[in-house]
Amino acid sequence: MTGQCNGRDLLVHLTNTTTKPIYADAWLAADPALHLPRRLISSWLPPGYTRKVPVAVRAADRTKPGTYHLRISSAGTSVDVPVKVSAPPPDAGLMRLATRVTASSARATGPVCAAIDGDPGTIWNDATGKRWPDWWQLDWDRPRRISRVEVVTTAEWGLRDWDVQVAAPDGWVTVRSVRGNTAVRHITRFAPRRAAAVRIVTLAGNAVNDQSRLAEVVIR
Amino acid sequence: MLRLPRRRLFTLGGAALVAGLPPASLAYPFTLGVASGDPLPTGVLLWTRLAPRPLEPAGGLPPVRYPVSWQVAEDSAFRRVVRSGDTVARPEYGHAVHLDVQGLRPGREYFYRFRSGGHLSPAGRTRTAPAKSASPASMRFAIASCQSYADGYYEAWRHLAAEDLDVVFFLGDYIYEGAITSAGGNRMDATLNLPDTFELETDTLDLYRMRYALYRTDPDLQAAHAAGPWVLTWDDHEVQDNYAAGVPRFPTTPDFPLRRADAYRAYWENQPLRPPRQPAGPDMSLYRRFRFGDLAHAYVLDTRQYRSDQACGDNLRAGCADRDDPSRTLLGAPQRDWLLDKLGRSEARWNLLAQQVMMAECRYGGPANRLDMDKWDGYAADRERILALAARMPGTVALSGDIHYNYAADLRLRPDRPAVAVELVGTSITSGGDGSESTPQLDMQLKHNPHLRLANAQRGYVRCELTRDRLRADFRVMSQVTRRGGTISTRASFVSERVEPGLVPA
Numbered sequence: 001m002t003g004q005c006n007g008r009d010l011l012v013h014l015t016n017t018t019t020k021p022i023y024a025d026a027w028l029a030a031d032p033a034l035h036l037p038r039r040l041i042s043s044w045l046p047p048g049y050t051r052k053v054p055v056a057v058r059a060a061d062r063t064k065p066g067t068y069h070l071r072i073s074s075a076g077t078s079v080d081v082p083v084k085v086s087a088p089p090p091d092a093g094l095m096r097l098a099t100r101v102t103a104s105s106a107r108a109t110g111p112v113c114a115a116i117d118g119d120p121g122t123i124w125n126d127a128t129g130k131r132w133p134d135w136w137q138l139d140w141d142r143p144r145r146i147s148r149v150e151v152v153t154t155a156e157w158g159l160r161d162w163d164v165q166v167a168a169p170d171g172w173v174t175v176r177s178v179r180g181n182t183a184v185r186h187i188t189r190f191a192p193r194r195a196a197a198v199r200i201v202t203l204a205g206n207a208v209n210d211q212s213r214l215a216e217v218v219i220r
Numbered sequence: 221m222l223r224l225p226r227r228r229l230f231t232l233g234g235a236a237l238v239a240g241l242p243p244a245s246l247a248y249p250f251t252l253g254v255a256s257g258d259p260l261p262t263g264v265l266l267w268t269r270l271a272p273r274p275l276e277p278a279g280g281l282p283p284v285r286y287p288v289s290w291q292v293a294e295d296s297a298f299r300r301v302v303r304s305g306d307t308v309a310r311p312e313y314g315h316a317v318h319l320d321v322q323g324l325r326p327g328r329e330y331f332y333r334f335r336s337g338g339h340l341s342p343a344g345r346t347r348t349a350p351a352k353s354a355s356p357a358s359m360r361f362a363i364a365s366c367q368s369y370a371d372g373y374y375e376a377w378r379h380l381a382a383e384d385l386d387v388v389f390f391l392g393d394y395i396y397e398g399a400i401t402s403a404g405g406n407r408m409d410a411t412l413n414l415p416d417t418f419e420l421e422t423d424t425l426d427l428y429r430m431r432y433a434l435y436r437t438d439p440d441l442q443a444a445h446a447a448g449p450w451v452l453t454w455d456d457h458e459v460q461d462n463y464a465a466g467v468p469r470f471p472t473t474p475d476f477p478l479r480r481a482d483a484y485r486a487y488w489e490n491q492p493l494r495p496p497r498q499p500a501g502p503d504m505s506l507y508r509r510f511r512f513g514d515l516a517h518a519y520v521l522d523t524r525q526y527r528s529d530q531a532c533g534d535n536l537r538a539g540c541a542d543r544d545d546p547s548r549t550l551l552g553a554p555q556r557d558w559l560l561d562k563l564g565r566s567e568a569r570w571n572l573l574a575q576q577v578m579m580a581e582c583r584y585g586g587p588a589n590r591l592d593m594d595k596w597d598g599y600a601a602d603r604e605r606i607l608a609l610a611a612r613m614p615g616t617v618a619l620s621g622d623i624h625y626n627y628a629a630d631l632r633l634r635p636d637r638p639a640v641a642v643e644l645v646g647t648s649i650t651s652g653g654d655g656s657e658s659t660p661q662l663d664m665q666l667k668h669n670p671h672l673r674l675a676n677a678q679r680g681y682v683r684c685e686l687t688r689d690r691l692r693a694d695f696r697v698m699s700q701v702t703r704r705g706g707t708i709s710t711r712a713s714f715v716s717e718r719v720e721p722g723l724v725p726a
Contacts, residue, residue, distance in 0.1 A: 021501055023312065023425065023485070025283075025426075037416050037417055037419070037420055038277070038417050038420065038426070038427070039277050040277035040278065040426040041424055041426060042424055042425035042426040042429070042482070043424045043425055043478055043482055044425065044478055044481035044482055044485065044501060044502075045478070046478075046501070049478070051475055051478055052474070053423075053424060105401050105405065106399060106401065106419065107398055107399050108397075108398045108399035108419060108420060108421035109398070109399075109421065111399075111419070127370065127398070127399060127401065127405060128405075128406065131653075
């Protein structure tokens, strides 16, 4: 499905079919419409061993639906992987319709999309401990009518203080400020308005030496 | 875009250094600089790696070999070339070049450079170790560690490059395995525009290679490598935070032995280490000894590859009896026995233990009075054996890194006994960001550990001078690292007498 956070992982299997350890290379090439974060996988492989490496495959918003191709080459052989791209259905939630998700920083183990993947077990986690504020932002292709922002943080070391902001013609407008939160789930309601982007500006967490942690964000 | 060293063209008249080999079409390949290391009395290891596009997989090179020629001279203008030759950069080693140059004279300064595809590398300066039989009056070295690229700029390296040093001991955490944003994390330099490949955690050989390439594009780090020989060891982040031998930090890490093999391979490829150090799968022998005449022997240790898993679940623990278990080891029995044997028979005035983690007991104070299970405090039996030997060996100095703090410590077998050795714990080059003069935690540690003479949280390195009877250590700290323009100053200086160990303010 198109959209930065709607892609899927391709699990690349690298197998050493020889009787000696090897360093194997697999090169990945894709249609320009597909985005891959890497084009090479190299690994030491003991004899007979299979290593499975996930590679995130994404298609940008407005990519024409259809079947695209990805080719994986290694040791003189190659495999063609068809990738079916579809647009989010019109009735998809505002999270699925996001065209761009960004943040002030992110850890490798806490990417920005983890905050809208529907899995509270994965989190967006900023990369600058003790440095505030941080921000996490979601953009749509056009203004959407919104009135509710639900933030799910973590039970331990969760978010304490944040501002909910929406994009306005002359900059960001703070629609609600949350202070002293200790709950895992917090819902902010405000008068309905149209905006093409929502930003959560994080100001403090519930621990010393802390970081921003967003498990899920649901906007309606 | 990334700022790269100015393109250098080979301009030496008539010196066809790669005669007989066809010229390969190659964009300027020396974007990662040059380095030398592991100095011996008659030889030194020279390193470079070809990478015309360093932020791309395989440095932007196809999987073919490239001829590389090299020169070693007695002068920086290369008028007195004393050694030269040809070699090959191979794709299976990430196009790295390791040259074990022999036949040099002891205790001498040399200059070196490489040429490939008509391009000339920057020149590096290096220095051989004094003759085994020499009795040097003094030696100057520095210790440094922990250079998270995303935590700040490497201007400390620029300052270190200006010091007149015989050798640099790098004590680990040369790279970090986590995500780096397109603006380089705390560097917040939008012009860097790093590919999103760097947002992946390093776990395969290609990603570790790219991470070393990114780090080595930094001009300040290149300057420090080009200024003199380094002797390196690793800590945890060259593989994964706080790993212990075959045990990953996170139980869910897949394929950890393969990850370690890939990380070790990339480490060897990207450092000035001799070919015999090359890993075999997930194993790589890194502990070794260097001699600087009869003035000092340096024992370079590896406290990651062979250690028992951290006691009591790692981290800060109070009342963890398991840490005293005599069967637990930080060094592994073969390395520990090697060290005790070599150290016990040393005829050097000074014996330097160049290693990773803090050796001195360090109580974290407060009601819990915790100890750090990742340090020597979590491996009390190994520490006791080494300090018991140090009590008979005047001039034992532990050199440590890892924790991003400066400490000066006396090493004692028991709190109420005199010091048997001293320890210099060097802070980070950048890890942890700008840092501070002190922290409440450090103040508490000073209060609860009277053998600590200094605790400081700024960035920088420790500059040392050994003479026949005295060690001097200058803790050099940076005013800032998250923005350019940081200045350096000496935060504190200590001396210790060889025959009466104990750090006192200089």
